[in-house]
Amino acid sequence: MAISGLGGGSVFTRLAQSAPGLKGSALLSNITSVTIGAQAAGQNELIVSGIEKQIQRLQGFNPNISEPQSRRLAEARAEIQQIERNQSPAGLSERLEKRRIQLFEESYKILGKRYVDIDSNPKLKAIQDKIDKLLEPPLRGEKQARLERLRKLEQNYQRQFFRNPKNESNIRQLTNTTRQIASLVPPRLFNELSPAERREYDALAKQGNDIAGTEVFLSSQTQIKIESLQRTIGRFTG
Known part of the structure; x- marks a missing residue:
């Protein structure tokens, strides 16, 4: 899970969707126009x-981009999605x-921001792993036991994959186990x-940002402000 300046891809996704033909507010319009009329729906948008x-802005991005830039973002986003659909459990080709x-x-x-590939920097990846662990919900009893069993299975499937990366049955089991772990510890x-x-x-975020030489991890105070704004959006979108 990424807690970087990109915010899990939300800014990139929203700005890309603002390009012609990819209106991110289309679903909102469909819902509100039925209940309160098209004019009010436009106001909500x-x-x-x-x-x-x-x-x-809180995430460090410039939201005021031109229409050609927005179109280019949409094109880049589509190509990234296509690339990631081809990803195997071993990752992408070089x-x-x-x-x-x-x-x-x-x-x-x-x-308006510099991209940092966390996974390619061992020090940043170690910090991200610590952050992911910190954000895991505390589990007890059967849930904790189940998580431990799933992680052992995941490690076993990963070892099998590297021995035989073409074993489709093992790939399905690895993918399913990884999804179960993610759902257990959101x-x-x-x-x-x-x-x-x-x-x-915040100490981990500062350490990571110092290593990167730019803001990769947002402060907890900024993250809380973003969460509050996202809840406000939820009230408008249902």
Whole structure:
């Protein structure tokens, strides 16, 4: 799970969807026009758009991009999605991974921010892993036991995969186990963390940002502001 300046891809996705033919507010229009009329629906869209721009600024992005830039983001986003659909449990080929990084770098440049590939930097990856662990919900009893069993299975399937990467049955089992782990320990919201946990996160975020030389990890205070704005959007979109 990524807690980076991209915010899990939300800014990139929203701005890409603002390109012609990919209106991110289409679903909102369909819902609200039925209940409160097209004019009010348009007003809600403006409010949601304004809140989304606040989120983008908090994440360090420039939301005021031109229409050609928006179209280019949509094209890059579509190509990234196509690349990631071809990803195996072992990852992407060197060629596709290089292309994926190029597309993210181009997209971030359009959005006014420098892209940092966390996975390619062992120090940043170690910090991200610590953050992911910190954000895991505390489990006890049977849930904790199940998580431990699933992680052992995952490790076993991973070893089998590297011995025989063409074993489709093992790939399906690995994918299914990974999904079960993700559903069992979804990351907590930042407003659910204790003050001590927020301090621990902020220390990790500062360490990561110092290593990267740019803002890769947002502060817990900024993350909480974003969560609040996202809840406000939820009230408008149902």
